[in-house]
Amino acid sequence: MSRATQRPRGAVSIDLVLCAIQADRLQVLVTKTAGGDSVLPFAWNRPDIVPEQAARQLATALIGRSPAWLTAAPVAAFKRHPAGADLSVPFVAVTGPQAQTVVGAAWHPLDALPVLAPRHKAIAQSALETLMLHMDTAPVAFRLLAPTFTLSDLQRAYELLLGRRLHKASFRRALQAAYLIEPTDEWRGEGRGRPAQLFRYAPRKRRVVHRGVRFDLIGH
């Protein structure tokens, strides 16, 4: 084992859950150790850069470009880290569908991950929860898509994040009311069926936060 990957004392690791839509499923990038075990990509915390920057660099090294969205997740220090870190600082990142990956890394469906060390398993399992927590206030679904996308693409992204099917007509109505997208002049034909118009993310209003607990709100 090289010196660079040796575990420091009181080591803090930056662990990354990098998500993308691949083959119509939400997938996570998993790497392999020298020993052949599956692990989430991670880096050791360094005093010279902030953890978020380390996570961003790690993601960039993996997919050849900056992740489209990235956020810190709550610390998970229970259970064992595959490389023995005492503390894990988990980050969840999102990228578009066309990302290339570095050798040794492979996408795995979030609901069918390979066997991971206990802590990485816990971090990966809570990643979807983190995405769901932010999808109302950040354009998480849009960052899973290419810059232009069809409404069916977008609906599928929301369905994967929410874990349930959405109603087409109603989805589009709500989308229109939210002023989040604008049409382009392009259309995309997939072969079968009518070609779909392409849209881009272009929020026109301050994003309206539709709160969760729907205890009726008073006016104003």
Next chain:
Amino acid sequence: MSRATQRPRGAVSIDLVLCAIQADRLQVLVTKTAGGDSVLPFAWNRPDIVPEQAARQLATALIGRSPAWLTAAPVAAFKRHPAGADLSVPFVAVTGPQAQTVVGAAWHPLDALPVLAPRHKAIAQSALETLMLHMDTAPVAFRLLAPTFTLSDLQRAYELLLGRRLHKASFRRALQAAYLIEPTDEWRGEGRGRPAQLFRYAPRKRRVVHRGVRFDLIGH
């Protein structure tokens, strides 16, 4: 400065935002350093216990009993920590209204905090966001109350968390539909006005998660 509070190398601190409703406002417990500066309560990370346990012990030491609810928040390592920690692991805790506090600690309204070090200021400001993120899936509002409470108490707790007024009749309708509470035989008169019935938190069903983005959901 004592050896115990000396900053270790590569130090990781556990920073606590302890929230309670005091004087009809959401307030945070703030302590003072030996130098007289206001700081959020914190402890140095220890290898023998998990950060969550350290946060729980810290909260217990401050209010004389275990916090009613506690969760990890995303790491904040940007900006300067008041005691020089390189990395902060923030926790947000909630307690009922009758909590006593240790000497040197005082409650301050979340929207009118004293001057804090940059990192603590950022952590405190994101605490409300953390509470809001969890209030749909965890009984955060209930943990801010005594074991039995009036419906007006509960509505006020939700109003403080949401940052806006709620409609009384509608709030109670939604509450009934959620099967989260049950009435007790007790009533509480505050002096003025009709006495209010006391309720307790007693979720009868699996908590229904009302999602935020209301892109119309399909049946089933």
Next chain:
DNA sequence: GAAATAGTGTCTCTTAGACACTATTTC
């Protein structure tokens, strides 16, 4: 009585979700 707080019944207007279409492509 007035003032204050607790608690309810009804009405209306919005909208989520269902349903039923039409439109445009490939085969």
Next chain:
DNA sequence: GAAATAGTGTCTAAGAGACACTATTTC
């Protein structure tokens, strides 16, 4: 033509929020 996907108009049942009350206390 059939099959597949894109996109829309209408209907209905549910419910958010408004309004207007009644009920019970202190003064």
